[in-house]
Amino acid sequence: MTQQTPDHRTIRWGILGLGKIAHEFAHDLAIIPSAELIAVGSRSQERSQAFAQQYNVPNAHDSYASLAKDPNVDAIYIATPHASHCENTLLCLQHQKAVLCEKPFAMNLSEVEKMITASKENNTLLMEALWTRFLPNFQYVLDIVESEKYGKPLKLEADFGFAVPFDATSRLFNKSLGGGSLLDIGIYPAFLALSTLGYPDVIKASTEFGRTGVDERCDIEFDYDAGARATLKSTFRETTPTQAILHFEKAKVIMNTNFYQFSSVSIETATKTQIISFDKKGTGYYLEALHFNELLRSGHTESPLMSFDLSRKLMKLLDEIRGIIGLEY
Ligand SMILES: NC(=O)c1ccc[n+]([C@@H]2O[C@H](COP(=O)([O-])OP(=O)(O)OC[C@H]3O[C@@H](n4cnc5c(N)ncnc54)[C@H](OP(=O)(O)O)[C@@H]3O)[C@@H](O)[C@H]2O)c1
Incomplete structure (x- = not known):
């Protein structure tokens, strides 16, 4: 640089x-x-x-x-x-x-x-x-992971889904434009797993292809040799909570609905629940x-926050998932 x-x-x-x-x-x-x-x-x-x-x-x-x-x-x-x-x-x-x-x-x-x-x-x-990498809620959760304040992260559950009426002309369903749920919205749960738990040791995935041959739903599991697991989902077929729950040894940290946007974060420990909100400007x-x-x-x-290495890892992850579900462009 x-x-x-x-x-x-x-x-x-x-x-x-x-x-x-x-x-x-x-x-x-x-x-x-x-x-x-x-x-x-x-x-x-x-x-x-x-x-x-x-x-x-x-x-x-x-x-x-x-x-x-x-x-x-x-x-x-x-x-x-x-x-x-x-x-x-x-x-x-x-x-x-x-x-x-x-x-x-x-x-x-x-x-x-x-x-x-x-x-x-x-x-x-x-x-x-x-853009999610630069939002305060995302940084807040990364800081919790790094500080080990609640111990190590053990499990992540994250989904991103909205019901989209089928439209063969929309870029979401158009294979030649890179359509499909994984690349469009599944990238957010995958990025969150990569940022909090790291690159997985074992990847499992399954899908449902639609009429245009793109994944309209994708279910993913990442397993880590250290014992952690991520269960992720993207779908155009139903509207889902679109939240992320990160289970630590001593707390549950929830990035609330629309976790990839400016959302609040809830922290549940054995004794209390706290909700943290962030000042919002624009989108x-x-x-x-x-x-x-x-x-x-x-x-x-090059950015130190969204580095080339991070973009490479994220794309490698998406390539591997596509390989497993058999989605070729
Ligand atoms: N960060 C986010 O929150 C976020 C949200 C939505 C989308 N995105 C990303 O942004 C990109 C664009 O998404 P969008 O929802 O804005 O898409 P969109 O509404 O379909 O717009 C894409 C634009 O790209 C241009 N284009 C160039 N080649 C095209 C082609 N062969 N077919 C159609 N359009 C073509 C067109 O602009 P001209 O006709 O003016 O050339 C079109 O208006 C995607 O990669 C998506 O993943 C990010």
């Missing part, structure tokens, strides 16, 4: 791919005083202009290549479907634009390696936009952007 003197310059952002999450990110970016959304890029001039008008963005590009070449842009947030992440990231890095790329970072580990190599060759910042995407801005200003090309 290279380091330069920190400065306070405003980071000039661009957004590539103007779908659902691009809007959320644009809203949250407006919370940060030292960041400015100055350009957007879409495959369609019309969508680009409409988005630019909505958020008062001066430059509306009608192609991703044109956005990547914009000399005024410092950082690009990639908000396209998973299957395009690698190609879009390489394009931006070639033009020395710092890249914050949505999760999953790519479709497989080989693509992730290409992206990391491009970041190193171009000496340009790259980070996976796994929470601004926190990953704040971290990214600081990295960029201080000349870093």
